[in-house]
Amino acid sequence: MSDRKYWLMKSEPDVYSLDDLRTDEGQTTYWEGVRNYQARNMMRDDMRVGDGVLYYHSNAKPPGVAGLAEIVREGYPDFTSWDPEHHYFDPKSSEESPRWFMVDLRFVEQFADLVSLSELKEEADLDGLGVIRKGNRLSVQPVSAEHYDHIVAMGRAKGPVVTGKD
């Protein structure tokens, strides 16, 4: 059995969408700005290179899973937290004692159309999925292999996917 793990990570497409990730240099980005301890702990302690990521668009019309990414660098200090000029500055974080951590993501695949939140809610097989539980606002969530596979199948059923370059 593989020890590959799976995650769902939220981003507001107005801020940074899956299209942005696909068209960025190297199709890679660092996931800065997470300021929640639970989410931080998962990025710092639990994510491994190669883990699969469902790329979720929040605050979107409609919200939903736009495609896939993968972890290409494991947890390291979020340097935007100690830059006073930066939007994500936190005076309690410093280079000597970093409070916040991030990972690097690489684009993998974009669905022909996103799998909307309402579609996720309609799937009996996805019972217990974090993002469809009321009140769950965590921007980084673990996802079971079964749920991950199921959502990937839903996405691929929408038409030809756009894949990343090697």
Place this chain on the structure above:
DNA sequence: GCCAACGTTGGC
């Protein structure tokens, strides 16, 4: 734009 659900902060 509203507001419910959460998380964090800080006075006591």
Place this chain on the structure above:
DNA sequence: GCCAACGTTGGC
């Protein structure tokens, strides 16, 4: 350590 006040998230 409690908890009220406040700030944020994110669907609708």
